[in-house]
Amino acid sequence: MRTVNGWAAQAPGSALAPWRFERRDLRPTDVALRVTHAGVCFTDLEHVRPEPGHERPELFPLVPGHEIVGEVVAVGSAVTGLRVGDPVCVGNIVDSCGVCEACRDGDQEFCAEFPTLTYGGRDRRDGSLTQGGFSDEYVADQAFVYRRPEGLDPAGTAPLMCAGITTWVPLRRWEVGPGQTVGIIGLGGLGHVAVKLAKALGAEVVGFTTSPGKAKDMMELGADDVVVSTDAEAMARQRGRFDFILDTVPRAHDLSPYLTALRFDRTLCTLGIVPELSFTPQALRFGRKRLAGAGSGGITDTREMLDFCAAHDLTATVEVLPVAEVDTALDRLAAGDVRYRFVLDLTS
Numbered sequence: 001m002r003t004v005n006g007w008a009a010q011a012p013g014s015a016l017a018p019w020r021f022e023r024r025d026l027r028p029t030d031v032a033l034r035v036t037h038a039g040v041c042f043t044d045l046e047h048v049r050p051e052p053g054h055e056r057p058e059l060f061p062l063v064p065g066h067e068i069v070g071e072v073v074a075v076g077s078a079v080t081g082l083r084v085g086d087p088v089c090v091g092n093i094v095d096s097c098g099v100c101e102a103c104r105d106g107d108q109e110f111c112a113e114f115p116t117l118t119y120g121g122r123d124r125r126d127g128s129l130t131q132g133g134f135s136d137e138y139v140a141d142q143a144f145v146y147r148r149p150e151g152l153d154p155a156g157t158a159p160l161m162c163a164g165i166t167t168w169v170p171l172r173r174w175e176v177g178p179g180q181t182v183g184i185i186g187l188g189g190l191g192h193v194a195v196k197l198a199k200a201l202g203a204e205v206v207g208f209t210t211s212p213g214k215a216k217d218m219m220e221l222g223a224d225d226v227v228v229s230t231d232a233e234a235m236a237r238q239r240g241r242f243d244f245i246l247d248t249v250p251r252a253h254d255l256s257p258y259l260t261a262l263r264f265d266r267t268l269c270t271l272g273i274v275p276e277l278s279f280t281p282q283a284l285r286f287g288r289k290r291l292a293g294a295g296s297g298g299i300t301d302t303r304e305m306l307d308f309c310a311a312h313d314l315t316a317t318v319e320v321l322p323v324a325e326v327d328t329a330l331d332r333l334a335a336g337d338v339r340y341r342f343v344l345d346l347t348s
Contacts, residue, residue, distance in 0.1 A: 001025060002032065006063040006135030007326050009048045012055040016048065016326050019061060021131060023139045024123070028078035031145045033088050038133040039067030039158035039318070040329045040342035042189065042250060043092075047120060048330065059120045065133030065344075066092035066118035067158040069148060079142050087148040089306075091161035092296055094118050094130065094140040102298075109296040134326060136346060146302055149310030156315025159189060159341040160305065163316060165297040167194035167246065168305040170269040171201060173294070174244045178202035183238075183245035184223070185258065187214050190248035190271060192340040193316050195221045198246075200312040206242070208258070217339070221317070229257070240264070240287075248272060255279040259289050267292050316341050322348035 001022040008019035026032060044064035050056070068090040072082055082088065095116035096108040103111050116124055118140075119132030132138075148157055167190050176182050182203040184194045191207075198205045199222035206225045207218035215226040227234050238261035245258050250272040256279045258268055267290040270277065277291075284291055297305065309315065318341045321329050329342040 002137065002139065004135050004137040006131060007323060008061040008063045008131075008134075010061045012048070012050050012057060012060065016064075016134070016330075019063065021061070021063070023131070023137065024126070024128070026074060026076045026139065027125075027141070028076040029142050030076040030139055031072055031079055031082055031088070031142050032074040032137060032139045033068075033070040033090070033145065034073045035068055035070040035133050035136055035138055035346045037069040037155045037158045037320075038065040038323075038344045038346060039162065039316075040065075040326070040333060040344060041067060041159075041162050042333065043162075044132075045330050045333050049334070056120075059129065062120060063131035063134050064119055065135070066090075067161045067163075067343075068118070068133035068138055069154045069158045069161075070138070070346075073137070076142075082142060082145065082147065087150070087154070088145050089148045089157060089161050090118065090133065090138060090140055090145055091165060091302060092118050094121070094144045095124050097124075106298045106300040108298040134323065134344060134346075143299060146306060149306055151313070152306075152310055153315050155318050155320050155343045155345070157309075158343050159193065159316035159318065160309060161302075162296070163189045163193045163341065164197070164309065165302050165305050166190060166271055166295060167248065168197055168308070169297040169301050170246055170271070170292070170294040171197055172301070172304075174267055174269065176201050176203050176244055180204065180243040181206060181241055183208055183227075183242045183258065183261065184248065185229070185245065186248040186272075187218055187340070188248060188250070189316070189338075189341045192221055194246050194248055195223050196314050197308075199223070200308070200314055235261070242266065245269070246271065250274065252276060252278060255291070256283040259283040259291070262287065262289050264288065266290070269294055271295065318343045320345050324348070
């Protein structure tokens with residue numbers, strides 16, 4: 001076993017503190033990487049500080065972190081394409097069954113047997129609990145370890161492994177590109193990356209926000225226009241404007257005005273993890289609109305996303321904190337005090 005150091009919550013709601021634990025010895029196709037940076041996702045906050053009634057004590061002690069960047073320090077005997085010293089990154093899934101329809105199609109995130117999560121999951125071989133990237137080392141199968149393109153800032157790359165791939169997949173699935181007008185709802189960790197990606201794909205990008213104060217930020221990120229969604233008159237003027245709308249807001253809200261804003265026979269895709277969706281059926285039916293969902297991405301999509309970001313020098317906009325300030329990051333994330341993603345420096 002490989003003894004490593006991490007930052008763990010010992011129970012739901014507890015602060016994160018240094019914890020020494022063991023990772024598996026390398027299997028033939030495994031890669032061990034020294035973690036240099038790890039993004040702080042809202043999912044990390046939800047796992048460590050769950051809402052009452054959503055606690056999962058069986059997952060603790062828990063090391064969060066599924067936006068991982070580092071360099072290879074060891075490889076298994078059958079690893080090909082990666083060697084010690086290579087810059088790499090790992091996202092939010094680290095294994096899948098490999099044989100179901102989704103896996104065969106390259107959509108490992110929708111594995112019929114459920115993918116193995118980077119933390120809080122069960123290893124498919126030995127049943128052990130996976131621990132995340134808030135640690136000095138991570139071990140994963142080579143298929144889920146991605147080469148980080150040269151030139152991409154490592155801290156800014158970390159959130160691409162969750163926020164980046166989660167927004168990239170629907171933008172590509174609905175063929176966003178030149179000549180299209182695309183709406184991005186929300187300006188958080190996902191939304192700000194979506195604005196950058198949609199603009200780089202060549203679309204006219206319009207940001208929707210509830211806060212007039214964020215209009216300038218959206219424009220600086222690349223948006224061509226900003227609509228304050230709490231302004232009923234401004235929203236009414238959007239009727240039939242959009243070829244595609246991507247909703248990144250992680251809380252319940254009414255989708256009806258956005259469905260109305262779609263052109264005929266177009267799609268609104270929602271990414272936010274919310275308990276229920278609210279919309280007026282007539283807004284969906286009139287104009288043959290489509291409401292879709294997406295989440296994360298598989299191996300092929302992740303590689304494509306990283307190559308695209310390298311070609312366009314595109315990374316997340318981040319604030320880097322030393323790992324010892326992880327609870328500060330979680331506190332500020334809970335308060336919405338982040339532009340636009342926290343990344344922990346594991347070398348500090």
